Amino acid sequence: MWDNHRALRTLANLLLGSSVMMVLYAAGFWLTHSPVFPVKKIQIQGEMKRVTPEQLRYIAEHELLGTFFTLNIDKTRAAFGKLPWVREAQVRRQWPDTLQIEVEEHVAIARWGENGLVNSRGEWFDAASDQPLPVLYGPAGAQKDMVAMLAALKPVLQPAGLKPQRLWLSPRRAWRVELDNGVQVELGRGDVEKRAALFAAHWKGTLAALPYHIESVDMRYPNGFAVRMPDYKAPPAHGQKQ
Incomplete structure (x- = not known):
């Protein structure tokens, strides 16, 4: 082998190449790890x-x-x-x-019950806030749906001068909302926005003028709605002594 000049030259080139690679690697390692290049x-x-x-x-x-x-x-x-x-x-x-x-x-849109906040993308995050935000109550993982419903209800209720303050979604996907005047509205599972719009129209035109405290309104009836007024007393039947 030692008489084979071609083999010796090839071996020398390999050794030289390896040495250069090792030097380059060492230089690169020093370059990247050297305190000469701090983040200033x-x-x-x-x-x-x-x-x-x-x-x-x-x-x-x-x-x-x-x-x-x-x-x-x-x-x-x-x-x-x-x-x-x-x-x-x-x-x-x-x-x-x-x-x-x-x-x-994060842009906080609502509170998630008593545990954290929900942002504008429907994502839960753990932070404290003193903002007067609506409160959402629903199954785990329903944040995006509830943020979307909250956004849909706001313009529907706005003509009546009302705002959603609390919003519930049941495990069976039934909706209920409490407004900033304290009235709770049952909206059920279908035609939620339509029912909310119907409530807003009746509130502005009829319900707000009633001389009774309205506790809740059930909009789940196909041809009407039911109003709960704790201080309302039905008049006596015709002919009954008062």
Whole structure:
């Protein structure tokens, strides 16, 4: 073999190539892990009303580990996602030393019973709010349907000057709503928006003028509705002594 110049030249080339590769790998490893390339700037973008600068600063100081090259983008995104009002965080590197973070906040639409909030996309999230929000009560996983129904009922009730304050969805998919005047309306499982519109029309034209406290209205009847008025007393039958 030692007399075979071609084989020796091939072996030398392989050794040289391996050495170059090892040097390049070592240089690349040093380059990406060297403290010479720290993250010096963090740019945070997004319309934020609930997320505070102090919260963002805490995440930046305690959760962002590594250099410009070694910083784990997924872990960084997850770190900002831990903040209660952050729905999503997009993280990008910008050469040579900047990290760009775009934050999308939750927009709270309603409360989910006594446990957390629901955003405009029908997603549950755990955060505190002092906003006067409607309250939703329904089966697990029904948040999107309930947000959609809440949005549908608002314009239907608006002509009567009413707003939904609480909304229930039963396991059998029957709807009930409590309005901001305290009246509960049974809407059932079919033609919910139509029944709500019919209630709004009768409320504005007839019900609101009644001299009694209205507790609830049942709109599930095919040809009418039933009104519960606890302080109403039926007049005596004809000929009956009072």
